[in-house]
Amino acid sequence: MIELAGVSKLYQDVPAVRDLSLKVSAGEVCVLIGPSGCGKSTTLKLVNRMLEPSSGRVLIRGRDVHSFRPELLRRQIGYVIQSIGLFPHMTVSENIAVVPRLLSWPREKIRARSEELLELVGLKSAQYGSKLPFELSGGEAQRIGVARALAADPPILLMDEPFGAVDPLNRELLQSEFARIQARLKKTVLFVTHDLDEAIRLADRIALMRDGRLVQLDSPEDLLAHPAGSFVRSFVGADRALKRLSRFPVADFMSPARAVRLEEELTSQLEAVRGQTHFLWVVEENRPSGWIEVPPAGRAMPDHPEDLITRFDCRELAVNREATLRSALSRMLGQGVKAVPVIDGNGQLVGEISLKSIEAVTEEGSRS
Amino acid sequence: MSNRWRLFYILLLAAFFVLLMSFNQLWELVLGRIFPAEQELIYPRAGLLQLVGEHLLLVTLSSLAAVTAGAGIGIFVTRRAGREFLEPVGDLTSLAQTFPPVAILALAVSSLGFGWKPTVVALFLYSILPILRNTVSGLEAVAPEVLEAARGMGMTPAQRLVRIELPLALPVILAGIRISVVINVGTATIGAVIGAGGLGTPIIAGLVRENPALVLQGALAAALLAFSLDQLIAQVEKALAPAAGRRAGR
Numbered sequence: 369m370i371e372l373a374g375v376s377k378l379y380q381d382v383p384a385v386r387d388l389s390l391k392v393s394a395g396e397v398c399v400l401i402g403p404s405g406c407g408k409s410t411t412l413k414l415v416n417r418m419l420e421p422s423s424g425r426v427l428i429r430g431r432d433v434h435s436f437r438p439e440l441l442r443r444q445i446g447y448v449i450q451s452i453g454l455f456p457h458m459t460v461s462e463n464i465a466v467v468p469r470l471l472s473w474p475r476e477k478i479r480a481r482s483e484e485l486l487e488l489v490g491l492k493s494a495q496y497g498s499k500l501p502f503e504l505s506g507g508e509a510q511r512i513g514v515a516r517a518l519a520a521d522p523p524i525l526l527m528d529e530p531f532g533a534v535d536p537l538n539r540e541l542l543q544s545e546f547a548r549i550q551a552r553l554k555k556t557v558l559f560v561t562h563d564l565d566e567a568i569r570l571a572d573r574i575a576l577m578r579d580g581r582l583v584q585l586d587s588p589e590d591l592l593a594h595p596a597g598s599f600v601r602s603f604v605g606a607d608r609a610l611k612r613l614s615r616f617p618v619a620d621f622m623s624p625a626r627a628v629r630l631e632e633e634l635t636s637q638l639e640a641v642r643g644q645t646h647f648l649w650v651v652e653e654n655r656p657s658g659w660i661e662v663p664p665a666g667r668a669m670p671d672h673p674e675d676l677i678t679r680f681d682c683r684e685l686a687v688n689r690e691a692t693l694r695s696a697l698s699r700m701l702g703q704g705v706k707a708v709p710v711i712d713g714n715g716q717l718v719g720e721i722s723l724k725s726i727e728a729v730t731e732e733g734s735r736s
Numbered sequence: 737m738s739n740r741w742r743l744f745y746i747l748l749l750a751a752f753f754v755l756l757m758s759f760n761q762l763w764e765l766v767l768g769r770i771f772p773a774e775q776e777l778i779y780p781r782a783g784l785l786q787l788v789g790e791h792l793l794l795v796t797l798s799s800l801a802a803v804t805a806g807a808g809i810g811i812f813v814t815r816r817a818g819r820e821f822l823e824p825v826g827d828l829t830s831l832a833q834t835f836p837p838v839a840i841l842a843l844a845v846s847s848l849g850f851g852w853k854p855t856v857v858a859l860f861l862y863s864i865l866p867i868l869r870n871t872v873s874g875l876e877a878v879a880p881e882v883l884e885a886a887r888g889m890g891m892t893p894a895q896r897l898v899r900i901e902l903p904l905a906l907p908v909i910l911a912g913i914r915i916s917v918v919i920n921v922g923t924a925t926i927g928a929v930i931g932a933g934g935l936g937t938p939i940i941a942g943l944v945r946e947n948p949a950l951v952l953q954g955a956l957a958a959a960l961l962a963f964s965l966d967q968l969i970a971q972v973e974k975a976l977a978p979a980a981g982r983r984a985g986r
Binding site for chain 1: 879881882883884885886887888889890891892895900903904
C-alpha cells in the first residue's frame with residue numbers, strides 16, 4: 369500500500385533520512401519509532417509530499433506519489449499531527465467537513481458523515497457538532513483531529529505523534545479507542561511516536577530508526593524478543609521481557625477455571641473433585657469472590673468447609689479477558705498469588721491465568 | 737448584540753449625525769456662547785452637510801485605495817514568493833509615515849495640480865501603513881500547526897488563504913482599517929489648503945480671518961465624523977468576526 373524505495377532526504381547536505389526502504393501493506397499499522405532527530409517524522413512527511421525526497425521513490429498503491437498533484441494526493445491520505453491544528457474559526461462539524469467539502473460532496477452526505485464520525489470517536493454529535501475548538505479539552509480535540517482525518521474515508525492514515533501532547537491517562541484511552549477504530553476500519557497506518565509502550569500497544573510492525581536509517585523492522589513481539597544489536601537492545605530497555613507481555617491478550621493464554629458455587633452445598637462439590645485438584649475458585653452469583661483449598665484425598669473433610677475459603681475483592685484481583693499478560697502479572701505480584709481469575713465484560717468467571725503460563729511465554733521469548 | 741441591533745445602532749448614529757450637521761441654529765448657539773465677540777459664528781459659504789460630503793469623498797477614495805493596496809501588499813509579502821519583500825516594504829511604509837502630510841501634499845500638487853486629486857494621493861500614501869502592518873501581523877499570527885493541517889489536508893495555497901488565513905486574520909486587519917480611517921478623517925482637513933474642500937475649509941478660513949469659531953466648527957464636525965466612522969467599522973468588525981470574539985479564551 370505504501371512503499372518507500374531507497375529514499376533519502378537531505379537538509380542543506382545534512383541527511384535526515386538515508387537510503388530507507390519500507391513497505392507497509394494494506395490494513396497494517398506500521399509504527400516509526402526512534403530517538404528524536406532520527407528522521408521518523410521526516411519519513412512520514414515524504415508520503416503525503418509535505419516534504420520531497422532528495423532521492424529514491426515513494427509509492428502508494430504502486431503509483432509514484434509524484435504522479436499526483438500534491439493537493440489531490442493529500443485529500444486521499446488522512447493526516448493527524450500532534451498539535452492537531454483544528455481550525456479555530458470553524459465548528460467541530462465544519463472542521464470534520466473540510467476534506468469532503470474540498471472533494472465537493474453533497475451537503476447532506478457531509479452532514480451524515482460528520483455525525484457518523486463523531487459517534488465513531490465516541491462523542492455525541494448533537495452535543496459537540498456546533499462547538500468551537502477552544503471549547504474542547506485536549507483529548508476531545510485530538511478525537512476531532514482523528515475524525516477529521518477519517519472524514520473522506522481515506523485508505524491511508526499518517527499519524528505524527530498524535531497522542532503525544534495528551535496526559536498519560538487520556539493517552540491510554542485514546543490508544544485503546546484508536547485500536548478499536550482500527551480493528552473496524554482496517555486502514556493502512558503509518559504512525560510516528562517516541563513512546564515505546566505506545567508502539568508496542570498499537571503496532572503490527574515497528575520500524576526502529578536511528579540517524580535516518582532503519583535499524584530493525586519487526587513485529588513488536590520479535591523486536592522485544594530478538595533485538596538486533598546493542599542500540600536496539602538499549603532502546604527497548606532492560607524490561608523488554610515485561611514490555612513484551614503487553615502484546616499478549618489474556619484470552620489467548622488462559623485455562624479453564626474450576627469453581628464451586630457458594631449458593632450450593634459445598635461438601636459435595638468438594639468431594640466431587642477431591643484428588644484431582646487442590647485449588648478451586650469460589651463464585652457467588654457467577655462472580656469470583658474467593659478461592660478454596662481442597663483437602664487432599666484421605667484427609668477428613670472439615671465440618672465447616674466455608675472456613676477453607678479465602679475471600680478477595682474481585683476488582684483487585686480479577687483481570688478482564690481483553691487485558692494483557694503484563695497486567696495479569698502485575699496483579700499476581702501485587703496480590704502475592706500464583707493465579708488470577710479471568711472475567712468477561714459482565715464480571716463472570718471465564719477462566720484463569722497462572723504464573724506458569726506467563727513464564728512459558730517469557731521463556732519462549734528469551735530462547736534466542 | 738445581534739446584527740439587527742448593530743444595524744439599528746448605526747442607522748441611529750447616522751441619523752443623529754446628519755441632524756446635527758444640518759442644525760445651524762444649534763451651532764450658532766453653542767459657538768456664540770464660547771466666542772461671544774465673533775460676528776460670524778459658522779462658515780457662510782457652504783453648509784456643514786456639503787462639507788461633510790466633500791470630506792467623506794476624500795476619505796472614502798483614499799481609504800478604499802489604501803485598503804486595496806495595504807491588504808494586497810500585506811498578503812503578497814506573507815506568501816512564499818513575496819517573503820523577501822517583507823522587510824523592505826515594511827521599512828518603506830514606515831518611512832512614508834515619517835514624511836509630514838503637508839509635504840506630501842505639496843509634492844503631489846506639483847504633479848497633479850490643485851484640488852481633490854493630490855489630496856487623495858497624499859491621504860492614500862498616509863493611510864497604507866496601519867492597514868499593511870495589521871494585515872501582515874494578522875496573517876503571521878495564524879498558528880503554524882493550523883497552516884500545516886490545512887496543507888496536509890489538501891488545500892491549495894489559494895484555498896488556505898481564503899478559507900483559513902484571511903478569516904483568522906480578519907479581526908486584526910479590520911482593526912488596522914479602523915485606525916487608518918480615523919486618522920485619515922483628521923488628516924483630510926489639510927486638503928482645504930490646496931482647495932480640496934471638506935471640513936478643513938472652515939478651519940482654514942477661520943485661521944485666515946483669525947476667527948476661532950470657524951476653526952472650532954470644522955474641528956468639531958471632523959471629530960464627530962471620525963467618531964461615527966469608528967463606530968461603524970467597530971460594528972462591522974463584530975458582525976463579520978463573531979468567532980474571533982468567542983475565541984477570547986485562546
